Amino acid sequence: MDSIKVREIGSFHVGGQSVTLSGLPVREVRFAQTAPTAPPARFDPNGEFETGQMYVQFVRLAAPTRSLPLLMWHGGGLSGVTWETKPDGQPGWQDFFMRAGYDTYVSDAVERGRASWSRFPEIYPDEPVFRNKKDAWELFRIGPAYRGDAQARVAFAGGQFPVAAFDQFMKQNVPRWISSDAATQRAYDALVDKVCPCVVVAHSQGANFALQAALRAPAKVRALVLVEPAGAPDPARADISALARTPILYVWGDHLDAHPYWSQQVLPAVRRFHDAHRAAGAVSDWLDLPAAGLRGNSHLLMMDRSSDAVARMVDRWIVNHVP
């Protein structure tokens, strides 16, 4: 592997605020390894905590060749690991775009991964949901039918996802809350304010946050690459004219018709936004990978075997649309 000249690797948390808990009962806990013979310690769950922050890790190059940094936002139930080494051990999109000459910012949204999360139901109102392997296999369009026996799982013929690495992929899944959208958006907005102008590459659930962030700060988010976006704002309730000079690329994998979530819910909603954005005079490109000759991509196309081929198309599009 060629070496690469890096100026700085670093990280920070952004957003969030202090919150105070009171009235919870004190309990006794035993931190076993610290002092195996020690008596249980009195643990007071009350007090002050930080909540609502997100985590961001960056790699700044010694000599970036692309004009703007790339912010890489993950989807639902996942973290920034989405963009790192793929579950099959091959380099992922963070590596690709870093080597292509971008400064990269890979983040964990509020509640995910290194962003940390807060006690429920006292701070978060509800409990989190954990995606099981069957849901991931089918919803992420790795195949039409999941089986507990790994040998019996049915994948799409010609699919690009490395199915032998599916259980490895599941290790990077994290719990998610369905009550945290507003806090997540606030943290993303704070991130954009802190590090942009930039290009945002957002996957799945992250796409909606990216569109909202761009609508709020169109001078900062100079272009959007929405990778299998799981939703978009209702164009009737968004000021789409704010994005008239913001080019957007939508990237879609294969087999969207195989799951009604994509064909019946997501695609119509995103298409409405795309159409309205185009009608406002903007560049809005719809990259249907199978139609472009690249078949078999799953929802996780940055982890698919063909991830580099897709990344090259994305890079070319950015270079063409971001001065």
Added chain:
Amino acid sequence: MDSIKVREIGSFHVGGQSVTLSGLPVREVRFAQTAPTAPPARFDPNGEFETGQMYVQFVRLAAPTRSLPLLMWHGGGLSGVTWETKPDGQPGWQDFFMRAGYDTYVSDAVERGRASWSRFPEIYPDEPVFRNKKDAWELFRIGPAYRGDAQARVAFAGGQFPVAAFDQFMKQNVPRWISSDAATQRAYDALVDKVCPCVVVAHSQGANFALQAALRAPAKVRALVLVEPAGAPDPARADISALARTPILYVWGDHLDAHPYWSQQVLPAVRRFHDAHRAAGAVSDWLDLPAAGLRGNSHLLMMDRSSDAVARMVDRWIVNHVP
């Protein structure tokens, strides 16, 4: 900042296994942003999940000048962020040791950060604990007395922790479970098996895991740097002779007498291990920073203003003790 030649930045999950949940009631959830107008979705919390894995991120240099990679293990209620950019925005120990010529592996233990965590009480038996600001301020020896009003917090005179960044530090705190030690140890053992020979630098709670990992794989863990270790195995129940050729450096900050947890519980337990290890003929060095002329370090000495000075001592010790 000087640039640095990097061969690869990557990550992986290691350890863990599949677990199956059944019998939990199906519920309805509404993933609001995905499709605001869609009906609530049926969500089945049962099925198969991965549990017990940990997360590891590495930076491999084009031309490392140190003989072995450095594995950096965080303490309780924290994640690998411990080693990254400090809460005050200055470079931390990952940056220092990378620039000193080490390949670095920064990890999140089981349940922390990007390692993910599992549903409780069905998979983890208990609920997690969240450390509040008062506990962190006092236990981590930033000062003798915490106040909710940031201006009124009492720090140690001459302390090295950047107190203006304390709330920023609290953003990187993550929940912890007190039931997960065995799973955490298994994952650390799997990590050592995968990437060592190596030197392990472990902070606080991580030190006990590091000592156990070295006892199990003394040929792989070539040296240990225990930064403010929060515990050590009982030497009467450990085969310390296995570590007769494993040098260990203990690094201690200031004001250990200010909190009985350190002076009465931790220090006696760690000192017993240190004495038994020395009696077995091993190199076991006890670096008392105030005695060495460096005053005011907190428990979080890799985040203190003097972090580079301490890191230089650690690097020199490694170079002297690892061929």
